[in-house]
Amino acid sequence: MAKLYLVGTGPGSSDYLTKAAIKVAESIDVLVGSQRALDLFPGFSGETLVLRARNMDEMMKKSISLVDEGKDVAILSTGDPGFSGVLKPILRLRDDLDLEVVPGISSLQLAAARLQIPWDEVNLLTLHGKGNSEVILGFLDNEKPTMVLPDFRVEQLAQFLLENGVNPERRVAVCEKLSYPDERVFKGSLEEVADMEFSYLCVMVIYSK
Numbered sequence: 001m002a003k004l005y006l007v008g009t010g011p012g013s014s015d016y017l018t019k020a021a022i023k024v025a026e027s028i029d030v031l032v033g034s035q036r037a038l039d040l041f042p043g044f045s046g047e048t049l050v051l052r053a054r055n056m057d058e059m060m061k062k063s064i065s066l067v068d069e070g071k072d073v074a075i076l077s078t079g080d081p082g083f084s085g086v087l088k089p090i091l092r093l094r095d096d097l098d099l100e101v102v103p104g105i106s107s108l109q110l111a112a113a114r115l116q117i118p119w120d121e122v123n124l125l126t127l128h129g130k131g132n133s134e135v136i137l138g139f140l141d142n143e144k145p146t147m148v149l150p151d152f153r154v155e156q157l158a159q160f161l162l163e164n165g166v167n168p169e170r171r172v173a174v175c176e177k178l179s180y181p182d183e184r185v186f187k188g189s190l191e192e193v194a195d196m197e198f199s200y201l202c203v204m205v206i207y208s209k
């Protein structure tokens, strides 16, 4: 029976790609992933399918049908497949596959390392694909830092929090383009972030006070 691998590729730089991920790519027939994830495997000579925000669902189904046809397939997931990654949509589509999850270093882990936050006592949250969900408001007063993947732009999330009564002076950090040469870590107030510009590749931390 052919197998489907969900492979975490880390935050972006090949420095954070695991040997386990590389080993899987050496053994499979089809590699599926965003262009930035596929670029991490320049030596791969099999079939590749490019994942884009708009063809996610189609590519998940296509990957499963290739496995049904007898091909070993790996879907690359930035960071870790289990956090706001491909694990959830795949399990929703099929629960009877021969599946292996190869963990990767999540952008949240690298953000915690950069900011020296022990992440066993934080609120971990993704708003990816959910808009500026009010869910986040329920986490901000439990004495723990909140680490969040914004839905789109981090400055819009900051504006949403201000509109919902969070103190403009609240301490926050934004970790942008982690592991890339142009990585940026900004520490300041919520109000400052609301007035800045960041790329879509950001982890935001809202400190407890």
Ligand SMILES: C[S@@+](CC[C@H](N)C(=O)[O-])C[C@H]1O[C@@H](n2cnc3c(N)ncnc32)[C@H](O)[C@@H]1O
Pocket (backbone or CB within 6 Å): 011, 012, 077, 078, 079, 080, 081, 082, 083, 084, 085, 105, 106, 107, 108, 128, 149, 150, 175, 176, 177, 178, 179, 180, 200, 201, 202, 203
């Ligand atoms: C679909 S989620 C995938 C998260 C991924 N599974 C993980 O564990 O990091 C994509 C979001 O993760 C965050 N992200 C991924 N790579 C990043 C990086 N290198 N630097 C900062 N944030 C990153 C951004 O918020 C991005 O919009």
